[in-house]
Amino acid sequence: MKWKLKDEIVDTEMCAQCSTCAIVCPNNLVKFDEKPYLGEECLRKGHGMCYEVCPRVNSFKYQVKIRERFKEEYYYAKGDIEGQDGGVVTTSLKYLLEKGEIDGAIVVGRDEYWKPVSMVVQTAEDIVKGAKSKYTVSTLEALRKAGELGLKKVAVVGLPCQINGLRKLQYFPYHSRHDFEIGKDGKPVKLPKIEYFIGLFCTKKFEYDNFKEVLEKYGVNIKDVEKFDIKKGKLLVYLKNEVKEIPIKEFKPLSGCKVCKDFTAELSDISVGSVGSPEGYTTVIIRTKKGEKIKEALELKEGVDIEKIKKLAEKKVKEFKEEIEKRRKEGKKISLYWLGDYGGVKKEPTGSYFIRVRAKPGQWYSVEELEKLTEIAKKYNLRVKLTNRGTFEYHGADGFEVENIIKEINEAGFITGSEGPLVRAILACPGEGNCGSGLIKTYELAELIEEEFKEYPTPNKFKIAISGCPSSCIRAQIHDIGIIGVKYPKVNDNCNGCGRCYEVCKLECIYIRGSYSYTNYNICIGCGKCIKACPNEAREVLEEGYIMYIGGRGGKKIVEGFTLKVKDVEEMKRIIRKTIELYNKYAIKPQRERLSDVIKRVGKINFIRELMS
Incomplete structure (x- = not known):
């Protein structure tokens, strides 16, 4: 059969x-x-x-x-x-x-x-x-x-x-x-x-029949044994009036x-x-x-x-290592079961393995880090795939080399992982200081979030994205947690109605009346372009902080998360922490339910009420 x-x-x-x-x-x-x-x-x-x-x-x-x-x-x-x-x-x-x-x-x-x-x-x-x-x-x-x-x-x-x-x-x-x-x-x-x-x-x-035979060889009837123990390479056999010692190597x-x-x-x-x-x-x-x-x-x-x-x-x-090497030399079939001890390792259809290196926060790498990762690929003849989350994936790894490869990855300052039901590598755009539209330092924020939630267990994959502005080039809205930096404007007495703010506003939420500009806050998304563009310093920050999207997802079915306004990083981290807690609490189908599914089943109002409690 x-x-x-x-x-x-x-x-x-x-x-x-x-x-x-x-x-x-x-x-x-x-x-x-x-x-x-x-x-x-x-x-x-x-x-x-x-x-x-x-x-x-x-x-x-x-x-x-x-x-x-x-x-x-x-x-x-x-x-x-x-x-x-x-x-x-x-x-x-x-x-x-x-x-x-x-x-x-x-x-x-x-x-x-x-x-x-x-x-x-x-x-x-x-x-x-x-x-x-x-x-x-x-x-x-x-x-x-x-x-x-x-x-x-x-x-x-x-x-x-x-x-x-x-x-x-x-x-x-x-x-x-x-x-x-x-x-x-x-x-x-x-x-x-x-x-x-x-x-x-x-x-x-030990095999029972062999165990019994060895005892008989040493004159022991197994029915007379009161207790067994193993110490210093010997089996101690406790009988009514004596203790017999049998070398462990005697047993199979x-x-x-x-x-x-x-x-x-x-x-x-x-x-x-x-x-x-x-x-x-x-x-x-x-x-x-x-x-x-x-x-x-x-x-x-x-x-x-x-x-x-x-x-x-x-x-x-x-x-264990000696036995595996012995069997390998003899050409015996070996299940590399122990590779499940490591994160980010999976078997490919070809029989080789891929190893996923967890991306650095915001996908920023130094030249030296890239050189180290490339050297590993060259040494082990691996193909490299850069994922859409900026993660390095090595493909075509020999299963018997996987542990050595992981050791070198760790020595280079990286960990493997970001695969399976856990918090994946945090995606972030270049952000303030690297992009003219950036309103927040996305790299620093990604580091803070990574520090607490790296490889944190969840019922299914859990993705976090940080966008430096509402343009959201990385589609923060369709992540389990999306974070967008925002700055809403107000106009001061320096305004002379020059119209520059009107020209740069892509949503046409600004209009000019005489020597003054006005903002329609029902349309404004807080991109801050008008504040940066004003030649007269007439536009200031009325309110700044973050918009968080909770429960979005891409893939098979697209869902946009619901939004919350957050003013500081500590409150943001609390919301992430609580969201994951509720996800773990209410998920009933691990690896089948994304956060969006759980929110839909529990009810958005109920979820938000518990989230903010």
């Missing part, structure tokens, strides 16, 4: 065996026994959700990271329930259940032969049953069971690959650009909301684990493991706001040996 994941990931030994694909199939066609397989024929041949959530197709880490705003706070702790090392995971889950933060948790328990079993737990007693570490293939299929049981919100305890797959599930519409796949019954798979992601440190997993790691470089479960809310902590304690890395809540359950102490953690993390990355 034809199955896209089998051809591209499973048969190429790239599969992480995380089981995310088995969780999401609405027709329950994807089965899992050590690795995924297709139980029945798939009408779409795997061109669906199973493929799209796979972390080994594309990690999608960049988009997850800008949304979760990850950090790293290192502590060690001991829980009040017995578990692996300090029992932090069991204590944290008990706390979340008692506080009503979750209805249940998805953990991995075991049978009497230490074969991992995916479990839904809803009580503290059940949590303890899944408290010890397992080092063979485990799945999280109980997430699906939790949905069938009617659970609404859960915590998940998983390995780095599993957390990656489930984060892709959490943000599914943001990378797939559509909703969950619909099954034959007309419904998507029913899953609870994952409220908390608890990640476990992981060097690698999963082929997919060899191409993993995430040791600490970087996409979790909290990451836990024994490395870096005193004996009997657990290292805890707090990464997100959700992770902050879990801190309340634990008595945290500082003093983690961070270097020890980094050393193991670097070792895993080194082994």
